[in-house]
Amino acid sequence: MNIERSSGNVFRDIGFGPKEAQSLRLRAQLMVELRRMIQARKLTQNSAAKLFGVTQPRISDLARGKINLFSIESLVDMLTRAGIQVQLRFAPSRRPARHQAA
Template sequence: MSKETFASVSDAIEDTAAEAENMKLRSALMMALEQHIRGKGWTQTQAARRLGVTQPRVSDLLRGKIDLFALDTLVNMMATAGLHVEMRVLEST
């Protein structure tokens, strides 16, 4: 049994560095949206109405179903929620 180590869970789960990076970004956006929804005290129905999506979609978000969300979808949801997304690009170490 080999003891390979990874920098993050995403790196261990995904096959390529690109897939891992995409998962990290989606995860960060999903967590930010969840915090925003909970911070506002919105029900799933209220959040769905405010984000322009269905209640089951909000449920998927809050349950962390990361594989169901693309980056552009999450960015659009953030903007609709009145949130601003910033990005930094760094060289890999």
């Protein structure tokens, strides 16, 4: 059995390019936080939709993990409407970026 060390981003590990993998990772983290909030507050899909300012079908998409249907901006907006402050943290990547001539 061959075991490889993770890059720290499962999306990168399964073959997505660096940009897409980072976007997917951020969206996944935001979606997890929204789902945790729904569970912690014992919200129905209808009440979660009202709280987040979206429709019930959007909450259904969230519950089903349809990551491709959500932008980072829409997920941040939903969290903000629910009273959650979203903060960014910047850190250098493990691999230095290659500089390209303009």
